[in-house]
Amino acid sequence: MSTPEEESVFDTYRDRVERPLYRLFSEYGVPEWKYFAGGMAANVVARAASLLPPLLLGAAIDSVFTGDSAFSLPVVPASWLPATAPDAAQFQFAAVAIVVAFFVTAVFTWLYGVAANLFAHRVMHAVRTDSFEKMQRLDMTFFDDKQTGEVMSVLNNDASNLEVFLDNALQNTARLAVMVVGIAGIMLWMNWQLAIVTLAAIPLIVVLTLWFMRTVEPRYVAQRQSIGDLNTRLENALSGVELVKTSNTESYETGRVRDASYSFFRDTMSVLKLNYLYRPGMELLAGLSFAVTFVVGGIWLFQGPPLFFSGTLSTGEFVTFILLTQRFVTPLAEVSNIVDQYENAKASSERVFGLRDIPVRIQDDADATDISPVEGRVEYDDVTFGYESDPYGDPDDDTPDPLADEDVILDGVSFDADPGETTALVGPTGAGKSTILKLLLRLYDVDGGEIRVDGHDIRDVTLESLRGAIGYVGQDTFLFDGTIAENIKYGEFDADREDVVEAAKAAEAHQFITEMPNGYDTRVGERGVKLSGGQRQRVSIARTVLQDPEILILDEATSAVDTETEFLIQRSLDRLSEDRTTFSIAHRLSTVKNADQILVVEAGEVAERGTHQELLDADGVYAALWNAQTGDRDRLKQELDIET
């Protein structure tokens, strides 16, 4: 299990993601370009219209109230505007134009909001579902490392960060761009000298922002990592709540969560500390720009051009300048938010694409064939396998590392099973029995040798047809929250109630189900906790009956139940395994006595193979185990003494 401190496979692939936001736009933004383009166009219109009132006001002051000059507006031809007199017409024109400008601003802001929202949420819907789909296809090795918390954090936190970015930050950036360009243009047109004074703050703002972005980025990466670690901790502690309670380790778990939460707090504060400098710095610069404009413009107005300035400044121009500088301040103060959201989104999309880039090694070959209909002949041919400690290795190097000796779990395993035969696997715990059968399902791929079903190497057939032909009843029976009927139908969603009941009867589950308050519609609770272990197992057997696979894997299926339940389960399993190639792992040898062949697995090798009688006659490990279970302990002791 990986601890939060360890370098995870996420880190490896996240570090390699290049231009993550570009990828976000090119892979997900492009298909939604209509919303984006529509939104941007509406935004330009809305912002341009919002700049009109200060301009109209300035023009009106100069022409209507002070009578300094003719009514003039940038871009608009003079012939479209009312003549110098009568003033009332000019006033009316200005008043109507201001109302229209506000109206246009409102309508286009609304249009823009709708289009931008649709763009952001459509993109995120696609990102979220794609990420989940990809996550599901990842190899078991990935999940063995218990990355659930981190994956949850990609699907939840990172997706929300991107949503905020696409929704808010993009809107604000577009607004800022239009405002800065529009305002700077108007100011330069009206009085370029005063405009330079007002706009002098911009280079300083750019420098401050670049410094902030460069410094804050690594801190954001650390913050995202620690929220992932915290989620992993929480997820682990919650899913192990029973163990925590029975081991009395609440305070230990609280301590671990406290540590993870503290790391998150520390990393968040390190981001915020920079914000404390940046945000007020931005406001100060914006405020200074306003103050300097007011002072220089004011002196100019009542004393004539100060210092090296020349030319005239009318009252209307001064008012327009002051109003526009004010307009400047609000979107500029937004820059810090935008940068914040941008940095956050960059870190988040690195994680989204980092997850996306983790290679799926167990998947269909381009020329994989459909194996069905399956007869059920299974062959293991010199199979070698080990769980790799670093399965993802060096991303640049496609060649798999040779299996280190200490990692070998299965070594030269060979056996075969004919259609309809039952093969029992017995042997000491940790010998590799479950591993042998997990390889048949291709939860992992062999490192050497071959496994064949009906003569096909299982790596050459589609995973869907392979897994569809194999039914699995495992040690830990997992049920989804839902009704009993839904759980039996899981995977065979089209089955009708009659089929479900038949399957439950075959699994000896019908009786206890009908005794439940809501029968087949009883909800089983999270992970099926409202059913007993034996009941869960029978529901899972019923599901397999319904699946009707040609090959069956039973892993310790009768563990942890009372004798009567064991008998019921055994009877249902015997029925289920008739006419199917069955592999059954059991510690109680009485249940495997009738198998067509028994494999004794020891330290990753098939130590003995034969029928019950043949193995007893051979008087080896199986005979010793059998005798031990049937009461001959002295003999076992002797056997072990010889071995050690």
Ligand SMILES: Nc1ncnc2c1ncn2[C@@H]1O[C@H](COP(=O)(O)OP(=O)(O)OP(=O)(O)O)[C@@H](O)[C@H]1O
């Ligand atoms: N996902 C995994 N990652 C790494 N090692 C594993 C993994 N699963 C099992 N192992 C190791 O592989 C070895 C064989 O385990 P396996 O579960 O196949 O044994 P088993 O014979 O089925 O044991 P049992 O009878 O206790 O179920 C063990 O040493 C175990 O620690």
